[in-house]
Amino acid sequence: QRKAEDVNSGLVGSMLNVIGVENIRSIQEKAVRNSRFDIPMIFAYDVIHGHKTMFPIPLAEAASWDLEMIEESARLAAVEASAQGLNWTFAPMVDISRDARWGRVMEGAGEDPFLGARIAVARVNGFQGDALDAADTIAACIKHFAAYGFAEAGKDYNAAEVGTTTLYNVIFPPFKAAIDEANVRTAMNAFNTVNGIPATGDRFLQRDILKGEWGFDGLIVSDWGSAAEMIDHGFAANREEAAFLAMRAGSDMDMESYVYRDHLEDLVEAGRIDEALIDDAVRRVLRVKFELGLFDDPFRYLDEQREATLLLSAEHRDAARRMAERSVVLLKNEGGLLPLKKGESIALIGALAEDKDSPLGNWRAQADEASAVSVVEGFEEADLEFTFAKGAALEVGNADFATEVDVNVTDRSGFEEAVSVAREADKVAIVLGEDALMSGEGRSRARIDLPGVQQELLELVHAANPNVILVVMSGRPLVLTWADENVPSIVQAWHLGHESGHALTNVLTGEVNPSGKLPMTFPRALGQVPIYYNRLPTGRPGPRDVVFWQHYTDEQNAPLYPFGHGLSYTEFDYSDLQVRRRGEEFEVSVNVRNTGGVAGEEVAQLYLRDLFAGISRPVRELKGFEKIALAPG
Incomplete structure (x- = not known):
């Protein structure tokens, strides 16, 4: 109610999660008419890996190591989002992370700052295009500044304690590359504290680094409610103090806290905030609106014809399939079990094999629920000789974006059928892993093995027929040590978007030769996490004849699959x-x-x-x- 009143009073400059030409036109008309200076609004949405057409999750796209395709993915997402009247996305997430327990690894480019920087530039270029004032481009937003991916214990929103060397050499490079090479127009600070200071109230990060040392002239927006959350951090005593600290630190726009709306005027009148700081923040917001062409035409993004014809088009689905095919990583293939051959009888097992929703991934924007091509459908269209058995449900009930997934840990009623089907087949393709909502924001996991009863199912099926191809759908690296020791072929399939079933079928049958490489290290054991390839040397490398060297007493130092790993059907x-x-x-x-x-x-x-x-x-x-x-x- 309050937001509606503020829009009608011309007091709102941007809105999030308003979708559609008709809706946005109605609000924009009110904003321009009622604003004191006819200032248009900017409309934002989380366009993370597609808009109506879902491409692979960003971590999967990073596995392609294909910068042209990654840029095309962002370009087509911008085309669709702008066709629905949007002109700002809160993407790309360029946080480097070394901890697969953290759910938002699915949203980034993995553990490496060099690869992360190249992908950050590609994604920003895709969203923003050659001209930001074109009707099919949107402003990009690099997030989360900074160190969000270094949350303690991989637990979302946790504190990050990082040294200067890590900040400058690991965390900063993707952000700086997006500014220097792609002229990204907006940035978002983070929920977390960095060395004890909430990022939203951190002057060093925002004023000294972003706006100062790097010369960033775009706008900085706080994350959802993060300005007011400084009270919970114990950094601000109240909402007025939160507004003061955020503005002083360099946060130009407050997202959803209302602390600026409620307190900035009073802070200026009391002499606590220099009006020049507010002028600078306003100037940055207006600059982005000018660059988007909204002052020339506040309705430039509002074209019903584009909205009616560009969403989920055949061209976009084809691009999503090609991106998905290039994102698949062949982790293991002993004995040439893959590719599948015509005439072989195949047992296709696993709830995820028939799942039409999980392949869409988390952060699925405007995608319709359960609209992806399943693996079962892909096999059917390829005319493969297969028998499907669910084996076991992955979850109980249906979770949504804001609720916990209730993992099935008791129902094994489908095991017998799965074992029977496996025993009669030449080969078994078993699709296991995570529901889309098991990764993403607020989806940290203390155990990163196959959830629920899936490991039991895998072992029983393998005992019935050792010719097993394990296809792993997940939003993060999982611990697959037993599978690596026992299963001949393993395919990392992530959450591949709308064309998942077609893409996976093409890879499994050899129609497409897999070419993906891992953007994150896969641990051999959970205790190795965080694990990453570009570690610092120690004063006691090994191995040595005595125990006094850097190692575990109960596990190898080496990962299960290293960063950059990925096999092919050729050599x-x-x-x-x-x-x-x-x-x-x-x-x-x-x-x-x-x-x-x-x-x-x-x-x-x-x-x-x-x-x-x-x-x-x-x-x-x-x-x-x-x-x-x-x-x-």
Whole structure:
């Protein structure tokens, strides 16, 4: 009610979660008519990995290592979102994270700052296009500044304690690249504290770094309610103090707390806030609106014809399928169990195999529920000889975006049928993992194995027929150690979006050769988490003959699957590595040859190590990569 009254009074400058040309036109007319200076509103939405057409979750797209496709994914999401009248997205999330317990790893690009920076630039370029005032582009927002992905124990909203070296070398690079190389127009601060200071009230992060050292001239928006949440952090005594601290720190726009609306005027009149700070914040908000062309035409995004024709189009679905195919990672393939061959009898097992909703992933914007192509449907359309058995339900009841998933831990009534079907088949494809709502915001997990009774189902099916292909749908790396030790073929399938079933079928049958590489390390055991490849060396490397070196007494140091890992149905040979100095730069080249029998794509990855420096440097750092397509020979 209050928001409606403020809109009618011309006191609202932006709105979130208003969708559709008709709705936005109605509100924009009121805003412009009632605003003292005819100032148009900006309309925002969480367009994270597609809008009406769902592409793979961002972590899955990162596994493609395909910057052109990632940019195209964001471009088409912007086309659809703008067709519904939107002009601002709260994406991309560019938080680096090394902890798979944290649910929002699904929303980012993984653990590496170099890969994360390249993907941040690609996504911002996709959203913002060549001209921000075009009717099919939207302003991007890099988030969450900063260290949100370093939440203690992987628990969402937890404190982050990080040193200067980690801030500058790991956390900052994707943000800075998006500003320097893609001219991102907005940024969002974070829910968490960084070294004891709530990010929303952190002057060092916002005024000293973003606006000062980096010269960012866009707007900074707080996260949902984060200004008022400084009271819960014990940093602000009350709502007025929260408004003071947020504005002083450099938060230009308050999202949903109403602390600016309620208290800024009083703070200025009391002399506590310099009006110049508010002028700067207003200037930044207005600048973005000017750049979007909203002052020239507040209704430029409102085209009923575009809204009627561009959503979930055949062209967009085709792009979503191609992106999904390139996001699949082949983790293991012993004995050439994959690809599947015509004429083989297949047992297709698992609740996720028939699930049409989970493939959409979390943060599914305007996608219709249960509208994805399932694996069962993909197999049917490919005319494969298969028998389906559910095996066991993954969850009890139906969760939604704001409620907990009730995981099935008791119902094993479908086990017998699954075992019977597996026993009669040549091969078994079993689809296990996470419901879409088991990852995402507020979805931290203390255990990152297969949820519920799925591990039991896998072991029983494997005992009945060892020719098992495990397809893992998840929004994070899972602990798959038993599967790696026992199952011949493992495919990491993430949550792949609308075209999931088609894409997975194409990969499993060899119509598409998998080319994805992991953007995050898969742990061998939960106790290894956080685990990441670019760790610092220690003074006691090993192994040694005595116990006094850096290791576990009950587990290997090595991960199950390292960052950058991913197999193919063909083989690649590297030779003739050369390094040439070009002034202050070095040129590195290598010959890559496809030595197998089918065409495929490889991601050539360049890693460096600085052996001696003023500070300790990682044992390995990604500094370049290129995805190349090669025919055999």
